Amino acid sequence: MLSKGLLTVRRNRLQQKLASGSELIRGSLAQTYLTCGTPGCRCHQGEKHGPYYILSWSESGKRKSAYVPEDKVSGVRRMVTNYQAAREALQELGDVNRQLLLGQYQSARSKGGRSGARP
Numbered sequence: 001m002l003s004k005g006l007l008t009v010r011r012n013r014l015q016q017k018l019a020s021g022s023e024l025i026r027g028s029l030a031q032t033y034l035t036c037g038t039p040g041c042r043c044h045q046g047e048k049h050g051p052y053y054i055l056s057w058s059e060s061g062k063r064k065s066a067y068v069p070e071d072k073v074s075g076v077r078r079m080v081t082n083y084q085a086a087r088e089a090l091q092e093l094g095d096v097n098r099q100l101l102l103g104q105y106q107s108a109r110s111k112g113g114r115s116g117a118r119p
């Protein structure tokens with residue numbers, strides 16, 4: 001169990017991760033190769049067209065997707081990663097705040113009080 005001081009430090013660090021909130025995209029980025037409808041095109045011999053980039057996400061229970069223009073791919077990838085990190089940070093922040101609120105941390109004053117076994 002962490003001390004109150006350590007939890008507070010962790011909370012500050014997590015809040016900093018959340019500060020970049022304008023750069024978040026919820027979804028996942030995937031790469032795909034496609035065949036076209038042109039008869040005799042090389043894509044039917046295994047040289048498929050692509051890569052194409054697809055952003056997919058769920059919206060009211062439905063799976064949705066959209067093509068991402070190649071010049072936007074690196075930006076989208078970064079924002080998708082940011083979102084994952086922010087979501088984890090938010091979850092952790094919620095845990096830290098709960099521990100702080102309920103006093104579920106190791107007090108600096110109670111020496112060696114590792115478990116709550118003593119009366």
Ligand SMILES: [Zn+2]
Nearest residue numbers: 035036041043
């Ligand atoms: Zn083709």
